[in-house]
Amino acid sequence: QSVLTQPPSASGTPGQRxxxxxxxxxxxxxxxxxxxxxxxxxxxxxxxxxxxxxxPSGVPDRFSGSKSGTSASLAISGLRSEDEADYYCAAxxxxxxxxxxxxxxxxxxx
Amino acid sequence: QVQLVQSGAEVxxxxxxxxxxxxxxxxxxxxxxxxxxxxAPGQGLEWMGWISAYNGDTNYAQKLQGRVTMTTDTSTSTxxxxxxxxxxxxxxxxxxxxxxxxxxxxxxPWGQGTLVTVSS
Numbered sequence: 385q386s387v388l389t390q391p392p393s394a395s396g397t398p399g400q401r402x403x404x405x406x407x408x409x410x411x412x413x414x415x416x417x418x419x420x421x422x423x424x425x426x427x428x429x430x431x432x433x434x435x436x437x438x439x440p441s442g443v444p445d446r447f448s449g450s451k452s453g454t455s456a457s458l459a460i461s462g463l464r465s466e467d468e469a470d471y472y473c474a475a476x477x478x479x480x481x482x483x484x485x486x487x488x489x490x491x492x493x494x
Numbered sequence: 495q496v497q498l499v500q501s502g503a504e505v506x507x508x509x510x511x512x513x514x515x516x517x518x519x520x521x522x523x524x525x526x527x528x529x530x531x532x533x534a535p536g537q538g539l540e541w542m543g544w545i546s547a548y549n550g551d552t553n554y555a556q557k558l559q560g561r562v563t564m565t566t567d568t569s570t571s572t573x574x575x576x577x578x579x580x581x582x583x584x585x586x587x588x589x590x591x592x593x594x595x596x597x598x599x600x601x602x603p604w605g606q607g608t609l610v611t612v613s614s
Contacts (some may be wrong), residue, residue, distance in 0.1 A: 385540055419600045421539070426589035428589055429531075429539065431602035440602065472539055476597050482555045483529070 387412060388486035395492040396463045404475035404489045406456045412484055416476040418456040420449055423470045431459065432471070465493045471493050496520040498528075498590050498605035505513035505582050505611045513576040514608045516590030523571035529601055530564065530575045532586040542588075544596045545573060553596040556596045580612045 387448040389407040408414065420433035433449035436456065448459045456475075457475055460467055473486035501515040516528060530542040543554035545564040552564050563576045573590055588608045591601035 417598060421601070422563075428604040428607050429601070430604065434602075440562055470540040474539075474541075474601075480556060482543075482553070485531075485539040485541065488538045 386487040387477060387480070388475065390471075390473060390486040390489045392487070393490045393492065395494055397494045398465065399465055400463045401459060401461045402463055402491060404458045404491070406458070406470055406486045408454050408456075408475060409481040410454055410473040412477040413451065413456055414454040415478060418449065418451050419474045420458045421472045421474065423472065425469070429472065460491070463493055467491060468493050473478040496592065496603055498589075498603060500557060500590060500605040500608045503609040503611070504505065505613065508580055508582060508614055510580050511578040512544055512562070512580060512610050513574055514590075514610070516573040516605050518571045518573070520594070524568055525596065527593050527599075528564070528566070528573040529539070529590045529591050531591060531601065533589070534583070534586040542575070544593055547573065551596070571606075579602050582612050584610065585612045586610060
């Protein structure tokens with residue numbers, strides 16, 4: 385079962401800003417880095433954000449990550465049709481001694 | 495470019511074992527590790543564990559302890575994940591991903607995935 389909670393869906397029109405939340409606890413987000421992954425339909429996940437707010441090369445600056453306490457969020461600004469995908473947060477959990485993923489959020493571009 | 499290529503789809507009966515391979519290229523294999531993540535049909539991602547390609551150290555998810563074994567072959571830059579005593583709820587796409595360390599690390603890049611179907 386997923387330890388990190390995300391909203392099941394989010395949507396917006398092209399050009400809008402969409403924010404996805406990721407809620408955890410003191411044993412995961414509260415004491416470790418957060419990572420975000422994008423999974424386009426039928427493909428493998430892809431790293432989007434690492435160590436809370438860093439973007440790998442090639443990831444547009446429309447994507448940004450932040451963390452506060454035991455929660456994190458991913459913001460997509462200037463929403464585009466190619467952003468339609470599932471988004472997952474992840475963090476190390478000290479109690480489980482393993483990585484945990486969020487429940488996943490499906491982003492739809494209206 | 496860094497690339498991970500996985501073995502093909504498998505169909506197994508309950509109680510059997512499966513071994514999935516993940517061949518790395520484009521980087522020094524022993525400079526990093528490999529994590530395994532699975533995704534049941536229509537479900538989210540589940541971390542299975544990590545192995546160091548440098549010294550073979552492993553860190554398995556508590557849920558899978560005793561049923562999973564991860565190994566590497568540095569001569570071929572290939573990582574393997576074996577899952578035993580398969581059950582129907584092990585049906586999933588299994589992904590490998592480069593992962594520097596067991597704890598403070600990210601998964602990048604990912605392999606294309608291997609579908610394992612467990613059915614009688």
